[in-house]
Amino acid sequence: MTQPVLEVDNLHVAFPSRQGRKYPWSPMNAVRALNGVSFDLTKGQTLGIVGESGCGKSTLIRAIAGLNKPTQGSVKLNGADVDYDNRRDVLNLRKSIQMIFQDPVASLNPRMTIRDIVAEPLTAFRTDLNNTTRLEKVRNMLDRVGIAERNFNRYPHEFSGGQCQRIGIARALVVEPSILLCDEPVSALDVSIQAQVVNLLQELQRDMDLSLIFVAHDLGVVRHISDDILVLYMGSMMEKAAGKTLVSAPQHPYTQALLSAVPVPDPNVQVQSQVLEGDLPSPLNLPVGCVFESRCPKRASICTTEKPVSQDIKQSQVACHFAAN
């Protein structure tokens, strides 16, 4: 098997918090946003990450990009460990890992023309280029995402949401990264525009041999674009499987509940959505056992005492004591 472009092993992220301390001078508490997530990303593949808000989807990809520091675990890029404390390492990382964001308009500097916005990564990372070649690259990239040259001197507010997301994609891809991290790139867009952007991403992925990590809460979109899907809940991995397997034969009770809640655009399909009862645990004080225990329809005493380890069941990796039956 070929070497994966990105190997994430047992990644933890915790944020210090003042909440829940006894005294002001007590040590900081930790909000444990991400607890031991591992996966490999193969070249040209797409990994989808799904979960509810607050489950750590964004924290995970921001940690990979070096925007928040992992507290434990390792990230390997092309087989080499990334040291997030080393500034040079992080800068190097950004030549190969780029990111697009949820709010297309807010992620572009309103005081820069789109030509300057797309040229900026090149100024930062490709100091070997002269002005002409740089602008040539910018022109090609913007042309590739479907922005006409007469618009290059305009500012972000003059474009629609869909166009701004295209510009964001151009800015990310102009340095020819090998991995593109997508943080809810289409959730702010209308359905008809969403499909345009998803198609564009898939085309560019094919042409540039990109690997994508695609975070979204819309399971339909994630299923469409991803090869593998990883399901997160309270910062822990619940299940990981090929998209098709995950949707047709979900093994984890959380995945089953999540899938049953997705509305189907067909009135003849009677959806029996499984309503989850119970409360979410606090990330300040995570349970000893399974994080999903408080809402799980299958819970038993073992779930409160023992944390399930990820095991291979059929073609899925599942973290549940009862997944096998």
Next chain:
Amino acid sequence: MTLLSVRDLNIRFTTGDGDVHAVNNVSFDLSAGQKVALVGESGSGKSQIALSIMGLLAKNAIVSGQVMFNGNNLLAASNDELNQIRAQKIAMIFQDPMSALNPYMKVGRQLSEIVELHEGLSRRDARIRAIEVMEAVQIPDAKRRLDAYPHEFSGGMRQRIVIAMALICRPQIILADEPTTALDVTVQAQIMHLLDDIQRDMDTAVLLITHDLGVVAGFCEDVMVLYGGRMMEKSKVGALFKSPSHPYTRGLLRAVPNIHDQTGQLHAIPGSPPNQMNAPTACPFAPRCNDVIDTCWQTLPELTGEDTQRACIQPVEALS
């Protein structure tokens, strides 16, 4: 029995750059117990229609047409008259529960205030009613939660409170403006389930404004599709999903990725939403339509048909 009848509704907004034609010649009826969806993308005017019914349009709006409710035209009603109707007869659920609630007020007070004002209940009775309605929307431990502030609730619980606020006077009509858009799918399923139960119990008419076709399929009986402020198609939910008759509806349905049926590329609708600075003289969807013919650029199609009404000059058979 028709409760609400909207006729030839036009909404324009005067801006420094000229008039924005947000809603153009929209007509529809809402009967008791009916669940109707109003579907459209951002800027299609769906929220403005709901706001005009409630008399909540922005100051620079120019409205014409009629919104008839109990023999009154709500568009011509004074604020005092509208206050007799708002919450008691017609209530609205807003999209963002955090900004629909007052962060400085305990939720119990926000609920009881409504019945004190509209039904003249005493503080104590209003408080009891607030507990009842919070229990009805399944907020656990309602008695204690009455004294909590909005920020102490999760998004789903906050939306339940907003729904409770809409229900507290037992209105005949609920206008639900994207009630689940800000929520996770698991919570969305709970909220839609709840809304369905309550609607059946109280025989309320619901106008559900949304862009999510999945939610429409699961909840509504009738559906109206808006584009560029104009009604494109009006039909039964079953018929619309089975055989959409308008090119825009077809495009919209094809653009949604179906989780169980994954075949190749998504069918995007090319182009971008229309500029509504000028009064429409041609079909607003023409620039993005696959089946466009010359006459599409010259005539403004009217909504015609019996069971399924559509605004397209071409017959269904001629569409690709």
